[in-house]
Amino acid sequence: MEVPTEMQRKRTVVERDKTNIVSLSMNATFFYEKAVHFLDRYQYAKALKYFRRAMELEPENPVNHANLAGVYSELGDYRESNKILKKVLDEVDPSMTECHFYMANNYMNMDLFESAEEALVSYLEKDVEGQYLEECDDMIELLSIELNRDIPIKKMKSKEKFFEHDRARLLLEEGKCPEAIHLLKKIIKKYPDFIAAQNNLALAYYYIGDYDRTAEHIEDVLKVDPGNLHALCNLAIYYRQIQEENKLSELLQLLSKTYPYLPDQLYKLAMTLGLLGNHEMAYHHFLRLIKTGDEAIEPSLFHYAAVAAFNTKRYEKALNLWKQAKNLDAKEIVPNFFIEEFDKLITNQHIILSYHYFLPFEEHFHMLGKWKENVLNEWNTNHIVRTSLKWGLFHGTMTNKLQVLEIISFIQNKDVEDLLRKFLLEPTEKDKLKRMAVFLLRTMKASEPYEMITNGEKLNIDLLPLSNKLITWDEKWHLIINAALIHMEDRYDLQQKYELYTLWVHFLTMKYPNVPKINKPKGWSAALEYLIAKMYNVEITYREVSERYQISVSTIKKNVDLIKDNVL
Known part of the structure; x- marks a missing residue:
C-alpha cells in the first residue's frame, strides 16, 4: 500500500474540510471597520493599510479617500494627504467641500500660510453645512497673526x-x-x-x-x-x-x-443606541469620543458615558466618569447628584438611568402637563425620581428648587409634608422659597403652626400676615385667594399662584385699615388672576376672565386699576 506524501496529506485535509469553511465577506465595509479598529488604538500604519484597501474596493466613495487622507495627516505626511483631498475635489466628489478645510489644516501644519488662507476661504465660500465654523474662527485668527493682515472673506455661505x-x-x-x-x-x-x-x-x-x-x-x-x-x-x-x-x-x-469618524455623528449614534437600550455599544462610542482628547469636551459627555457604564453594571467606572465630569466643572449639579447618591443607586440592580443631562426628576418636569395624573405613582414607585426630588430641593439650583416645589404640589401626602417642614428648618435657604413651602403646606391643609428658621432664629409662623401692619385678617380675604386658585389650577404654576397670594396681601397691607369693602369677591379674584397673567406674559383678556368668573368686565377692570395704583 502506497503511503501518501506530506503534500498529499495536506491536500486531503483541505479537501475534507472544505464543507466546513465559513465564507468571510471582505468588502469595503470590512476593511473600513478594521481600519477604525486600529485607528482607535493609534496604530496608524495598520489603519492606513486597511483604509487604502477600502478605497481600492470602493473608489467612487469619497469618504474612503478622505479617511485615507486623514491618516496620512495624522502620520505627518501632509503633502500626500492634500494630494488625495485634491483628487476628491477634482475627480471623485466636488461637493465634498469639507476637503477644503482639511487641506487648510494641512497647509497650516506645513507653515504654508497663504495656501492655507486660499483653502480656508474656499471652504467658507463654498460649504453649505458649516460643520467646522468654530475651528475656522480659530484658524482665521492664527492666519491674521502669521500674515499680519486681515483674511478677506467676501461671503460665508x-x-x-x-x-x-x-x-x-x-x-x-x-x-x-x-x-x-x-x-x-x-x-x-x-x-x-x-x-x-x-x-x-x-x-x-x-x-x-x-x-x-x-x-x-x-x-x-x-x-x-x-x-x-x-x-x-x-x-x-x-x-x-x-x-x-x-x-x-x-x-x-x-x-x-x-463606526462614524466625525465627532458629531459619533455622538448622535451613541446617544441613539443608548436611548434604544443598546447600552454596551453606547458605552464604547462615548468612550471613543472622550479619547479624542478634544479640549472642548463638556462635562455632559462624561455623564453620558457614566450612564452607559452604570446601565451595563460597570459601577466603579461610572463613578469615576462622574468624578471626571465634576473635575471639569465643580459647580455642575448633575454629576454631584450621582456622586453623592451613588451608594444608594447601586443597591437597586434594576435601575436604568436616562440619557439626559439634568437631574432625573427634571425629565418629568419638562413633560409635567402629561405627567400630573401619574405624579403620585412616580413618587411611590420610581426610586431615582423620588431621590432626585429630595436632593434637588436641598442641593439644587434656585430653578431646581422651584421645579421640585411645583412637582410635589401635585403629591400632597405625609412624606411631602415632612419634607417641606424639614426644608423650613434649613438655615441657608432663601426666605422666599420657604414662604412658598409654607404656602404649599397651607394649600395641603397641613396643621399649623409651621416652624421656620429665618435670620438665624426659629419661629412658629403662620403664612398670614406677611406684614406687621396687617394686624387683623378677614376670612373674606382668604375666600378671594381660594376662588382665584381654583380657577388658576391648570393654567399657572406654583410660583405664579404664590405671587397672586403675595400681591393680594401687599395690596391689603397698603390699604389697611381703609381696605375696600368686599361686595363682589369674584371681581377681586378675577382681577388678581388678570394681573398675575400680565406679569408672567400669560395670554389673557378681560372678556375671557369675565366669562370664567361670571363677573362684569367693568368690575374686574376697576379692581385691576385699584390694585395697580396701590401696589404696582
Whole structure:
C-alpha cells in the first residue's frame, strides 16, 4: 500500500474540510471597520493599510479617500494627504467641500500660510453645512497673526442660514417646539437642501407627537442622502415609538455596524443606541469620543458615558466618569447628584438611568402637563425620581428648587409634608422659597403652626400676615385667594399662584385699615388672576376672565386699576 506524501496529506485535509469553511465577506465595509479598529488604538500604519484597501474596493466613495487622507495627516505626511483631498475635489466628489478645510489644516501644519488662507476661504465660500465654523474662527485668527493682515472673506455661505438654525435648535432644547417648527419651516423654505434643518424639524414633530410628519421629513432627508446618519438615528427612534419592531431590529443591525469618524455623528449614534437600550455599544462610542482628547469636551459627555457604564453594571467606572465630569466643572449639579447618591443607586440592580443631562426628576418636569395624573405613582414607585426630588430641593439650583416645589404640589401626602417642614428648618435657604413651602403646606391643609428658621432664629409662623401692619385678617380675604386658585389650577404654576397670594396681601397691607369693602369677591379674584397673567406674559383678556368668573368686565377692570395704583 502506497503511503501518501506530506503534500498529499495536506491536500486531503483541505479537501475534507472544505464543507466546513465559513465564507468571510471582505468588502469595503470590512476593511473600513478594521481600519477604525486600529485607528482607535493609534496604530496608524495598520489603519492606513486597511483604509487604502477600502478605497481600492470602493473608489467612487469619497469618504474612503478622505479617511485615507486623514491618516496620512495624522502620520505627518501632509503633502500626500492634500494630494488625495485634491483628487476628491477634482475627480471623485466636488461637493465634498469639507476637503477644503482639511487641506487648510494641512497647509497650516506645513507653515504654508497663504495656501492655507486660499483653502480656508474656499471652504467658507463654498460649504453649505458649516460643520467646522468654530475651528475656522480659530484658524482665521492664527492666519491674521502669521500674515499680519486681515483674511478677506467676501461671503460665508453656511452662516447665512446657521444663525437662524441655531435659534431653532435652542428653542427645541428649551421645549418650545411650536416656535422651533415655525422657524425651521421658514429656513427650509429658503434653503430646501439644508439637511440639518430637515432632521431637526423631524425631531420637533416627534416631540409634539406628530409622528406622520416626523416620518415624512425623515423620508425627505433619506431620499436625498440615503446614508445620512442623523436621519437613520431619527428613524430608529421613530420605529420604536410606533412599535415597528422588525424594521427597528433591521435598522439597529445596520447602526451597530456603523463606526462614524466625525465627532458629531459619533455622538448622535451613541446617544441613539443608548436611548434604544443598546447600552454596551453606547458605552464604547462615548468612550471613543472622550479619547479624542478634544479640549472642548463638556462635562455632559462624561455623564453620558457614566450612564452607559452604570446601565451595563460597570459601577466603579461610572463613578469615576462622574468624578471626571465634576473635575471639569465643580459647580455642575448633575454629576454631584450621582456622586453623592451613588451608594444608594447601586443597591437597586434594576435601575436604568436616562440619557439626559439634568437631574432625573427634571425629565418629568419638562413633560409635567402629561405627567400630573401619574405624579403620585412616580413618587411611590420610581426610586431615582423620588431621590432626585429630595436632593434637588436641598442641593439644587434656585430653578431646581422651584421645579421640585411645583412637582410635589401635585403629591400632597405625609412624606411631602415632612419634607417641606424639614426644608423650613434649613438655615441657608432663601426666605422666599420657604414662604412658598409654607404656602404649599397651607394649600395641603397641613396643621399649623409651621416652624421656620429665618435670620438665624426659629419661629412658629403662620403664612398670614406677611406684614406687621396687617394686624387683623378677614376670612373674606382668604375666600378671594381660594376662588382665584381654583380657577388658576391648570393654567399657572406654583410660583405664579404664590405671587397672586403675595400681591393680594401687599395690596391689603397698603390699604389697611381703609381696605375696600368686599361686595363682589369674584371681581377681586378675577382681577388678581388678570394681573398675575400680565406679569408672567400669560395670554389673557378681560372678556375671557369675565366669562370664567361670571363677573362684569367693568368690575374686574376697576379692581385691576385699584390694585395697580396701590401696589404696582
